[in-house]
Amino acid sequence: MRLLLVEDSVALADELQGNLSRHGYAVDWRTDGRDALYQAQIEPYDIIVLDLGLPGIPGLEVLAQWRREGLGTPVLVLTARGSWAERIEGLRAGADDYLTKPFHPDELLLRLQSLLRRAKGLPNQPTLKAAGLELDESRQVVQRGDEAFALTAAEFRLLRYFMLHPGQLLSKQQLAEHLYDGESERESNVLEVHVNHLRRKLGRDVIETRRGQGYCFTGVAR
Structure with a gap:
């Protein structure tokens, strides 16, 4: 499955890329909101992992613009802030799921698996x-x-x-x-x-x- 990872922390992105690749994801990585905005529009991604605290254009603005332009790819948002107000704002902008940092790598994998199955109309079963x-x-x-x-x-x-x-x-x-x-x-x-x-x-x-x-x-x- 093709995945776009948008994360400006090099250390975290390196860790995520390695783990995602080991679990069968083909990962493209972008660190800047402007690059991410463009990248998702030119490549056929199956799912996107999007950090909110990005340089260039904030993650919520990137997400909102993707949705305004008709991009329907499932988006899982990563955030270091766990306030309800921010979660609601992100869901309104078009996020499909949220994960608050720090998180366990297995939780990210399971959430991605669930989003992909939901997008294909399949039940979220263990296998x-x-x-x-x-x-x-x-x-x-x-x-x-x-x-x-x-x-x-x-x-x-x-x-x-x-x-x-x-x-x-x-x-x-x-x-x-x-x-x-x-x-x-x-x-x-x-x-x-x-x-x-x-x-x-x-x-x-x-x-x-x-x-x-x-x-x-x-x-x-x-």
Whole structure:
């Protein structure tokens, strides 16, 4: 999942980037409100983590402008201030959730997971379930019936995206844009390699190839 992290604290951002990357997020990092305002408008992010105390343009103003311009990406706001007045102001500006500093990294991950599922109209359950598969996002293990399969980091990122979009036709370009950050190479043959790895583990027909169009996740193994 592609994530925009907007945080001006280098130490905190480094920590968050490492943790988020280990849990399957492709992270782009911006430190200034002006850069963040522009960045979210030119790239297809799945979710945004936004600090309020930013240089350039304050976080609440950035958020309000995103919403005025029709950006519907879920936004989780980070703040060092926990007043009810500020929370209400942020929710009115369009925040989807709030997290007050300091916070535990696992809480951030769970809140992001919840927001992503809500955005896709899925229930917020302990595991992600779709098309006969059950994905444990914390352990990066997928289960089908009584069989469990450990996933590499790349396989996990790809399968999670498929399971959040069951039955949908996903082009190679769309998958690349949502699975890799702005600094990564997005070669289609890399995607094909990881798709084939998933097929070997889960069954060749779990992911259908639509020639010239992309892939469709069905979860049906034959």
